[in-house]
Amino acid sequence: MDMSKSDSKKQILKAPKGMRDILFDERVYWDEIHKKVNDISQAYSFSRIDTPILESSDIFERTLGETSDVVEKQMFFVKTKDNATLVLRPEGTSPLVRAYIEHGLDHLPQPLKAFYMGPMFRYEQPQAGRLRQFHQVGFEVIGGESDPIYDAQIIVLINRLLRGLGIKNIVTEINSLGCKACRLNYKRKLIAYYKEKKGKMCEDCERRLALNPLRLLDCKEEKCLALRNEAPSILDHLCKSCNIHFKQVLEFIEEMKIPYRLNHFLVRGLDYYNRTVFEIFADGALKQKEAEKHEEEVVSRASSKLAL
Template sequence: MSKTLQAIRGMNDILPEQTPLWRYFEGTVASLLDGYGYRQIRMPIVEFTDLFKRSIGEVTDIVEKEMYTFEDRNGDSLTLRPEGTAACVRAVLEHGLSGGGQVQKLWYMGPMFRHERPQKGRYRQFHQIGLEVFNLDGPDIDAELIVLTWRLWKLLGIRDAVTLELNSLGTSEARGRYREALVEFLTAHLDQIDEDSQRRLKTNPLRVLDTKHPETQAVLVNAPKLADYLDDESRVHFEGLKARLDAAGIPYVINPKLVRGLDYYSKTVFEWVTDKLGAQGTVCAGGRYDGLVEQMGGKPTPGVGFAMGIERLILLLETLEQVPESISRQVDVYLCAFGEQAELAGLTLAERLRDQVPGLRLMVNAGAGSFKSQFKKADKSGALYALILGDDELAQQVVGFKPLRGQGEQQNIAWSALADHLATCVVQG
């Protein structure tokens, strides 16, 4: 027997019973971003590998271990995008969107790919919504990104379950001075830190700060503090951000070990974290990357952004039981028709109702069937009401109207009055 076909490990199907929650979440975010003046951009899933090496950094875990990279028929090295910022910057440069100091406030949504060990909340194909802003360098836009996520958490009903963590990495020069001091300190305690941190000490030493290894964490207690190496410009920027968050009433925690995993960050970095999902606690993260556009061949251009993980936020909504009851119902009304003439009339009537009652979710029975079988399908559809159309109803120009989810007797309603009745009891009520 041939091997059963199945999805690749860590790349999951999103089934019909799951997609209503995804659509609700994505629609809520899209509507919110429209209200803040952000415009959507859509980038390819596959990019040249060099894009990520130049932006993320060749010595990061993502580039060294996690990317899905392959050669195409032309011999070009291509990669399934592991994150969205680099691709967005490439698109902005390629199409001249940031030239002349143009302010761009963009957002995107879609799958990302990293070859990691799959676990709950961490997958090899995962989905993100990201925001990127170009040519604004003040703390006001950093604050706006955080403020709009704060509003999103309220809309979703999860505000009490997330915490904002902040840090400032300073400019690249300040970070370079701190890196030297950190390496010198950790080298003197090399025998006390774990193997992974020893490796990172040679490639990306700031990543040692977010280690989970208890012995290394104990060593870091006495390590140099990044805040002591901040330049004046970064310090003023960070104070401006905190002042705006205070004014907006948004609570936060300063986390001096928050460095993010990508080389391109500078100044502001932040994460929204939760303790409701176990080890995978970060649901939204980002920061400022003022040098990235220049690093990728453009003119000096300030940039700031973030990405949120859709799978983790969906999981958080389910964990906190914040899934709106209304989204679980995909059908309002189910039309049962008995006999060929009733089926023909039912098709015409259904289309007329869709014209007359915007927003009505109406399913028409297909495949004929007995009275019992059609009602069984009507009940399984989750519809609130069944419409019944047979020879008697045709003769009287009425439709049987039967509640399926509560009290109420079946009644006959004239075709001419049906649209108003459905608009009142289904769409409005």
């Protein structure tokens, strides 16, 4: 028997699509990142919480929104022998809030400042800077009053972390989604605007107009981007309280010499965002993105996450 032919027919085992190994020479860089994250977390009094890689699918359907891209298209499902439906966690905020509630962490001094660090999973097309298994660091301020100082503190923290990692040309984009009352009024304006554009949007946007019109501002389709540029701005529809809150956030980060630019189309793709939202990234193909938000329905918090 010709062994060479037999060997050539053997399938070479590889890592799953969109997932990769971290080998010895690269490990040193990951260790340095982890060290800097731990150092800055300690400096800002954030304590680490680790949650399971597997979670109930209900957690994400309730917090991220059933019409979000993550829930509709990107979750890895695991069916157990007793027919329970679990998922590989697509993000770390929802599990951390679940742990906060489950373990009664509200009995601790509030607000609770916590962070997480670990692998996340999303079933999407792998490309530069986007894998199906990726690593995320998240900073959360949970419980207590919704104080704009925490929004600003996390923006400053992330800027300092990225600079400490040697990342240059950092860009901070910021917006406010207001409270539930602000968004309700704004959604009416948005629906009225987009109803006149029916037939000019992608299929997803046509479907989501009635379900969650904010999703339309997050669409990346070229024809939808053109429509978005003429859409009403949520900053023109903030209530007095949310307007004051947002102005105070901007004043705080200006005092800390953090450059920023307003982006009133920045809404993020998940339903738990409230009031201040932001993205921080480095110009170029591989973006380091942050998202800061609050969640009224479960707990009040500020948070941000960094994809590594």
